[in-house]
Amino acid sequence: MDELLNRLAKSKFRSHFHLSDKDKKYVQAKSLNTIRVHARDIIKERLAPAVISNDGKQTPTKGHPVFIAQHATASCCRNCLCKWHHITPGREMTEEEQRYIVDVIMAWIEREMDGYRDSEEEYEGQMYFDL
Secondary structure, eight states: OHHHHHHHHTSTTGGGOOOOHHHHHHHHHHOHHHHHHHHHHHHHHHTSSSOOTTTTSSSOSSSSHHHHHHHHTTOSSHHHHHHHHOOOSSSOOOHHHHHHHHHHHHHHHHHHHTTOOOSSSSOOSOOSSOO
16 A cells, blocks of 8 residues: 555655645544545445546545545546556446545545644534535
8 A cells, every 4th residue: 555655646646635734624523434434435426336427527626535535546537546556447346446445545544644633622614525
């Protein structure tokens, strides 16, 4: 996993994605376990189907920490999944492939959160992407 994340970090495009302070506060407030559930649901709904009508445009660049992580980890569309993770498009992703991508996303988020401590007691904002 570290090798993959290090390769992604060397990509000019992928390396400019980072969690904002707002994203980090949200992750801290919700917990990594909750964010993992969000990631699992997002991948299952937006990336796992065999046919995605808006493939290549289904992942916003803001609105939820998982979306940012998807771009940073090349798990934003089926073409990126194929190029970086060798997951063939045009067929439904297996449960194992979905778990793998969620693990990649969560590893990236954990790296982004490393050492982060919000000075505020709780997150005051609302969830800005309704699952």
